[in-house]
Amino acid sequence: xxxxxxxxxxxxxxxxxxxxxxxxxxxxxxxxxxxxxxxxxxxxxxxxxxxxxxxxxxxxxxxxxxxxxxxxxxxxxxxxxxxxxxxxxxxxxxxxxxxxxxxxxxxxxxxxxxxxxxxxxxxxxxxxxxxxxxxxxxxxxxxxxxxxxxxxxxxxxxxxxxxxxxxxxxxxxxxxxxxxxxxxxxxxxxxxxxxxxxxxxxxxxxxxxxxxxxxxxxxxxxxxxxxxxxxxxxxxxxxxxxxxxxxxxxxxxxxxxxxxxxxxxxxxxxxxxxxx
Ligand code: SF4
Numbered sequence: 001x002x003x004x005x006x007x008x009x010x011x012x013x014x015x016x017x018x019x020x021x022x023x024x025x026x027x028x029x030x031x032x033x034x035x036x037x038x039x040x041x042x043x044x045x046x047x048x049x050x051x052x053x054x055x056x057x058x059x060x061x062x063x064x065x066x067x068x069x070x071x072x073x074x075x076x077x078x079x080x081x082x083x084x085x086x087x088x089x090x091x092x093x094x095x096x097x098x099x100x101x102x103x104x105x106x107x108x109x110x111x112x113x114x115x116x117x118x119x120x121x122x123x124x125x126x127x128x129x130x131x132x133x134x135x136x137x138x139x140x141x142x143x144x145x146x147x148x149x150x151x152x153x154x155x156x157x158x159x160x161x162x163x164x165x166x167x168x169x170x171x172x173x174x175x176x177x178x179x180x181x182x183x184x185x186x187x188x189x190x191x192x193x194x195x196x197x198x199x200x201x202x203x204x205x206x207x208x209x210x211x212x213x214x215x216x217x218x219x220x221x222x223x224x225x226x227x228x229x230x231x232x233x234x235x236x237x238x239x240x241x242x243x244x245x246x247x248x249x250x251x252x253x254x255x256x257x258x259x260x261x262x263x264x265x266x267x268x269x270x271x272x273x274x275x276x
Contacts, residue, residue: 006223008114010169013219014162019234020222026231031245034227038063039244043080046070047191048135051084055091055133056120058106084135086194091133094187094199100124100131109173114216116170121182128182130170139190139198148188150200167202172212 012033018024031037041049041063050067052058059066070078077085095103103122108115120131134148141147145162153160167184174182183201190196233251240252 006113006220008216008219008223010116010166012223013169013215014165016219016222019231022234025234025236025239025243026226027233027249027251028239028243028245030226030231034231037245043070044135044137044191047080047084050081051087051135051189052119052133054084054088056103056105058119080191083191083194084189087135087189087197090189090195090197091187094197098124098199100129109170109177111173111176113220114173114176116166116173118170124183128174128178128180130167130174130182130184132166132170132184132186134186134188135191136188137191139188139192139196148186148198148200150198153200154202164202168204168208168212171204172209175209 012029015024015029015033019026019029032039046067047070049063050069053067069081072078076082094100100120100122101124103120105120107118107121109118118130119133120129122129122131136146136148138144138147140149142149142152143158145158145160147160148163152158154164163186167186171182171184174180184204186200186202188198188200233249235251235253237253237256240246240249240254243249243252246252
Protein backbone atom coordinates (compact mmCIF):
# COMPACT_ATOMS: atom_id res chain seq x y z
CA UNK A 1 0.00 0.00 0.00
CA UNK A 2 1.37 3.41 -0.96
CA UNK A 3 1.31 6.46 1.28
CA UNK A 4 -1.31 8.19 -0.90
CA UNK A 5 -3.71 5.25 -0.44
CA UNK A 6 -3.57 5.41 3.37
CA UNK A 7 -6.58 6.96 5.09
CA UNK A 8 -5.67 8.33 8.52
CA UNK A 9 -8.90 8.34 10.52
CA UNK A 10 -9.41 8.87 14.23
CA UNK A 11 -10.04 5.13 14.60
CA UNK A 12 -6.68 4.19 13.08
CA UNK A 13 -4.94 6.79 15.27
CA UNK A 14 -6.57 5.20 18.34
CA UNK A 15 -5.93 1.63 17.14
CA UNK A 16 -2.22 2.30 16.52
CA UNK A 17 -1.89 4.02 19.90
CA UNK A 18 -3.40 0.90 21.53
CA UNK A 19 -1.07 -1.30 19.45
CA UNK A 20 2.03 0.56 20.69
CA UNK A 21 0.74 0.20 24.27
CA UNK A 22 0.34 -3.56 23.73
CA UNK A 23 -3.46 -3.32 23.99
CA UNK A 24 -4.27 -4.21 20.38
CA UNK A 25 -3.07 -6.94 18.04
CA UNK A 26 -1.16 -5.76 14.96
CA UNK A 27 -2.69 -8.49 12.81
CA UNK A 28 -6.19 -7.20 13.57
CA UNK A 29 -5.11 -3.69 12.54
CA UNK A 30 -3.60 -5.10 9.33
CA UNK A 31 -6.79 -7.02 8.50
CA UNK A 32 -9.04 -4.04 9.18
CA UNK A 33 -7.14 -1.01 7.96
CA UNK A 34 -4.76 -2.40 5.35
CA UNK A 35 -6.63 -5.34 3.83
CA UNK A 36 -10.01 -3.67 4.36
CA UNK A 37 -11.64 -6.68 6.08
CA UNK A 38 -15.16 -5.92 7.31
CA UNK A 39 -16.01 -6.86 10.89
CA UNK A 40 -19.74 -7.52 11.23
CA UNK A 41 -21.33 -4.90 13.51
CA UNK A 42 -22.25 -5.97 17.04
CA UNK A 43 -25.86 -5.78 18.34
CA UNK A 44 -24.93 -2.52 20.08
CA UNK A 45 -23.50 -1.04 16.86
CA UNK A 46 -26.57 -2.15 14.90
CA UNK A 47 -28.80 -0.33 17.37
CA UNK A 48 -26.61 2.79 17.15
CA UNK A 49 -26.58 2.74 13.34
CA UNK A 50 -30.34 2.32 13.18
CA UNK A 51 -30.92 5.16 15.66
CA UNK A 52 -28.58 7.48 13.81
CA UNK A 53 -30.29 6.65 10.53
CA UNK A 54 -33.71 7.37 12.05
CA UNK A 55 -32.46 10.73 13.33
CA UNK A 56 -30.37 11.94 10.39
CA UNK A 57 -31.13 9.69 7.42
CA UNK A 58 -27.37 9.01 7.06
CA UNK A 59 -26.10 5.51 6.32
CA UNK A 60 -23.02 4.09 8.05
CA UNK A 61 -20.07 4.89 5.69
CA UNK A 62 -18.45 1.44 6.14
CA UNK A 63 -21.69 -0.41 5.35
CA UNK A 64 -24.11 1.84 3.45
CA UNK A 65 -27.20 -0.34 3.79
CA UNK A 66 -30.38 1.03 5.35
CA UNK A 67 -30.37 -0.24 8.97
CA UNK A 68 -33.48 -2.09 10.06
CA UNK A 69 -34.69 -2.51 13.64
CA UNK A 70 -34.58 -5.94 15.24
CA UNK A 71 -38.03 -7.51 15.04
CA UNK A 72 -39.05 -10.30 17.40
CA UNK A 73 -40.97 -13.44 16.40
CA UNK A 74 -44.07 -11.77 17.84
CA UNK A 75 -43.68 -9.08 15.16
CA UNK A 76 -42.86 -6.46 17.79
CA UNK A 77 -39.74 -4.35 17.82
CA UNK A 78 -37.05 -5.63 20.21
CA UNK A 79 -37.20 -3.78 23.51
CA UNK A 80 -33.83 -2.04 23.00
CA UNK A 81 -35.12 -0.47 19.78
CA UNK A 82 -38.51 0.40 21.21
CA UNK A 83 -36.78 2.20 24.08
CA UNK A 84 -35.02 4.45 21.55
CA UNK A 85 -38.22 5.64 19.83
CA UNK A 86 -38.79 8.50 22.33
CA UNK A 87 -35.14 9.45 21.86
CA UNK A 88 -35.83 10.11 18.17
CA UNK A 89 -38.39 12.66 19.35
CA UNK A 90 -35.87 13.97 21.92
CA UNK A 91 -33.40 14.47 19.07
CA UNK A 92 -35.94 16.37 16.95
CA UNK A 93 -36.98 18.56 19.89
CA UNK A 94 -33.34 19.48 20.62
CA UNK A 95 -32.71 20.32 16.94
CA UNK A 96 -35.63 22.75 17.16
CA UNK A 97 -34.73 24.08 20.61
CA UNK A 98 -31.13 24.91 19.69
CA UNK A 99 -32.13 26.20 16.26
CA UNK A 100 -29.81 23.80 14.42
CA UNK A 101 -29.99 24.67 10.71
CA UNK A 102 -28.25 23.80 7.44
CA UNK A 103 -27.98 20.18 8.55
CA UNK A 104 -25.88 17.91 6.34
CA UNK A 105 -25.55 14.36 7.67
CA UNK A 106 -22.79 11.81 7.04
CA UNK A 107 -20.16 14.15 5.62
CA UNK A 108 -16.63 12.97 4.94
CA UNK A 109 -14.01 15.51 5.95
CA UNK A 110 -10.84 14.89 3.98
CA UNK A 111 -7.55 16.73 4.02
CA UNK A 112 -4.88 14.90 2.02
CA UNK A 113 -5.00 11.35 3.34
CA UNK A 114 -6.38 12.44 6.71
CA UNK A 115 -10.08 11.79 7.02
CA UNK A 116 -13.12 11.49 9.26
CA UNK A 117 -16.86 11.12 8.73
CA UNK A 118 -18.94 13.60 10.70
CA UNK A 119 -22.45 12.47 11.69
CA UNK A 120 -23.77 15.99 11.19
CA UNK A 121 -22.36 19.28 9.99
CA UNK A 122 -24.75 22.14 10.61
CA UNK A 123 -25.06 25.68 11.89
CA UNK A 124 -26.22 27.02 15.22
CA UNK A 125 -26.93 30.75 15.12
CA UNK A 126 -24.88 30.96 11.94
CA UNK A 127 -21.80 29.27 13.43
CA UNK A 128 -20.60 25.96 11.91
CA UNK A 129 -20.94 22.99 14.23
CA UNK A 130 -20.11 19.30 14.13
CA UNK A 131 -22.52 17.02 15.98
CA UNK A 132 -21.68 13.44 16.78
CA UNK A 133 -24.51 11.18 17.90
CA UNK A 134 -23.73 8.53 20.50
CA UNK A 135 -25.93 5.80 21.90
CA UNK A 136 -24.56 4.28 25.07
CA UNK A 137 -25.25 1.96 27.96
CA UNK A 138 -22.58 3.89 29.93
CA UNK A 139 -24.42 7.22 30.09
CA UNK A 140 -23.15 8.20 33.54
CA UNK A 141 -20.25 5.78 33.97
CA UNK A 142 -17.04 7.27 35.31
CA UNK A 143 -14.78 4.17 35.42
CA UNK A 144 -15.03 2.69 31.93
CA UNK A 145 -12.76 4.24 29.25
CA UNK A 146 -15.92 4.71 27.18
CA UNK A 147 -18.11 5.97 30.02
CA UNK A 148 -19.88 9.31 29.53
CA UNK A 149 -19.91 10.80 33.04
CA UNK A 150 -19.53 14.46 32.03
CA UNK A 151 -17.19 15.66 34.79
CA UNK A 152 -14.84 12.71 34.16
CA UNK A 153 -14.66 13.10 30.38
CA UNK A 154 -11.86 15.68 30.41
CA UNK A 155 -11.27 15.49 34.16
CA UNK A 156 -7.80 15.08 35.64
CA UNK A 157 -8.60 11.63 36.98
CA UNK A 158 -8.57 9.14 34.08
CA UNK A 159 -9.55 11.50 31.22
CA UNK A 160 -11.28 9.63 28.39
CA UNK A 161 -8.65 10.14 25.69
CA UNK A 162 -10.33 7.55 23.44
CA UNK A 163 -13.50 9.65 23.40
CA UNK A 164 -11.76 13.03 23.21
CA UNK A 165 -9.67 12.10 20.15
CA UNK A 166 -12.74 12.42 17.93
CA UNK A 167 -13.60 16.10 18.63
CA UNK A 168 -9.91 17.02 18.40
CA UNK A 169 -9.50 15.18 15.08
CA UNK A 170 -12.71 16.50 13.51
CA UNK A 171 -12.22 20.10 14.61
CA UNK A 172 -8.62 19.97 13.38
CA UNK A 173 -9.75 18.54 10.01
CA UNK A 174 -12.49 21.13 9.59
CA UNK A 175 -10.02 23.92 10.40
CA UNK A 176 -7.56 22.66 7.78
CA UNK A 177 -10.26 22.41 5.11
CA UNK A 178 -12.46 25.45 5.81
CA UNK A 179 -10.06 27.69 7.79
CA UNK A 180 -12.65 28.03 10.53
CA UNK A 181 -12.90 26.41 13.98
CA UNK A 182 -16.35 24.81 14.35
CA UNK A 183 -17.98 23.99 17.68
CA UNK A 184 -18.14 20.28 18.44
CA UNK A 185 -20.98 18.61 20.31
CA UNK A 186 -21.61 15.07 21.45
CA UNK A 187 -25.33 14.31 21.59
CA UNK A 188 -25.52 11.32 23.90
CA UNK A 189 -28.57 9.09 24.24
CA UNK A 190 -28.92 6.37 26.85
CA UNK A 191 -29.84 2.90 25.63
CA UNK A 192 -30.98 2.03 29.17
CA UNK A 193 -33.97 4.35 29.34
CA UNK A 194 -35.93 6.70 27.11
CA UNK A 195 -35.16 9.97 28.92
CA UNK A 196 -31.41 10.27 29.60
CA UNK A 197 -30.07 12.48 26.84
CA UNK A 198 -27.33 15.07 27.18
CA UNK A 199 -25.36 17.42 24.99
CA UNK A 200 -21.68 18.02 25.67
CA UNK A 201 -19.72 20.73 23.92
CA UNK A 202 -16.02 19.86 23.71
CA UNK A 203 -13.70 22.85 23.71
CA UNK A 204 -10.13 22.30 22.54
CA UNK A 205 -7.11 24.21 23.79
CA UNK A 206 -5.40 25.87 20.80
CA UNK A 207 -1.99 24.23 21.46
CA UNK A 208 -3.55 20.77 21.19
CA UNK A 209 -4.10 21.24 17.45
CA UNK A 210 -0.34 21.40 16.92
CA UNK A 211 0.12 18.32 19.11
CA UNK A 212 -2.51 16.54 17.05
CA UNK A 213 -0.80 17.46 13.76
CA UNK A 214 2.41 15.91 15.12
CA UNK A 215 0.49 12.85 16.28
CA UNK A 216 -0.97 12.40 12.80
CA UNK A 217 2.50 12.60 11.28
CA UNK A 218 3.89 10.02 13.73
CA UNK A 219 0.86 7.79 13.08
CA UNK A 220 1.58 7.98 9.37
CA UNK A 221 5.29 7.25 9.91
CA UNK A 222 4.52 4.33 12.20
CA UNK A 223 1.98 2.98 9.75
CA UNK A 224 4.45 3.12 6.86
CA UNK A 225 7.11 1.49 9.05
CA UNK A 226 4.67 -1.28 10.03
CA UNK A 227 3.63 -1.79 6.39
CA UNK A 228 7.27 -2.23 5.46
CA UNK A 229 8.30 -4.37 8.42
CA UNK A 230 5.07 -6.20 9.07
CA UNK A 231 2.49 -5.90 11.85
CA UNK A 232 3.19 -8.02 14.91
CA UNK A 233 0.72 -10.38 16.52
CA UNK A 234 -0.13 -9.39 20.10
CA UNK A 235 -2.28 -12.27 21.22
CA UNK A 236 -4.02 -12.49 24.57
CA UNK A 237 -6.66 -14.89 25.81
CA UNK A 238 -9.46 -12.32 25.86
CA UNK A 239 -8.43 -10.60 22.59
CA UNK A 240 -8.13 -13.88 20.68
CA UNK A 241 -11.39 -15.27 22.10
CA UNK A 242 -13.31 -12.32 20.62
CA UNK A 243 -11.23 -12.02 17.44
CA UNK A 244 -13.00 -12.31 14.07
CA UNK A 245 -9.82 -13.57 12.42
CA UNK A 246 -8.95 -16.39 14.85
CA UNK A 247 -10.06 -19.19 12.49
CA UNK A 248 -7.20 -18.44 10.13
CA UNK A 249 -4.68 -17.15 12.67
CA UNK A 250 -1.53 -19.08 13.66
CA UNK A 251 -0.96 -16.95 16.74
CA UNK A 252 -4.21 -17.47 18.62
CA UNK A 253 -3.57 -18.30 22.29
CA UNK A 254 -5.78 -20.42 24.49
CA UNK A 255 -3.39 -20.99 27.40
CA UNK A 256 -2.43 -17.90 29.42
CA UNK A 257 1.17 -16.80 29.78
CA UNK A 258 2.48 -16.60 33.32
CA UNK A 259 2.29 -13.07 34.71
CA UNK A 260 4.30 -12.10 37.78
CA UNK A 261 3.76 -9.83 40.76
CA UNK A 262 6.25 -8.93 43.48
CA UNK A 263 5.13 -8.61 47.06
CA UNK A 264 7.52 -6.70 49.33
CA UNK A 265 7.58 -5.14 52.77
CA UNK A 266 7.14 -1.77 51.10
CA UNK A 267 3.91 -2.88 49.42
CA UNK A 268 2.73 -4.51 52.63
CA UNK A 269 3.21 -1.22 54.54
CA UNK A 270 1.52 0.73 51.76
CA UNK A 271 -1.47 -1.62 51.83
CA UNK A 272 -1.71 -1.31 55.61
CA UNK A 273 -1.70 2.52 55.42
CA UNK A 274 -4.45 2.56 52.77
CA UNK A 275 -6.55 0.44 55.07
CA UNK A 276 -6.12 2.98 57.92
S1 SF4 B 1 -6.47 -14.50 17.00
FE1 SF4 B 1 -5.27 -13.34 18.46
S2 SF4 B 1 -3.23 -13.18 17.54
FE2 SF4 B 1 -4.64 -13.81 15.92
S3 SF4 B 1 -5.25 -11.91 14.93
FE3 SF4 B 1 -6.77 -12.37 16.50
S4 SF4 B 1 -6.06 -11.25 18.34
FE4 SF4 B 1 -4.34 -11.38 16.90
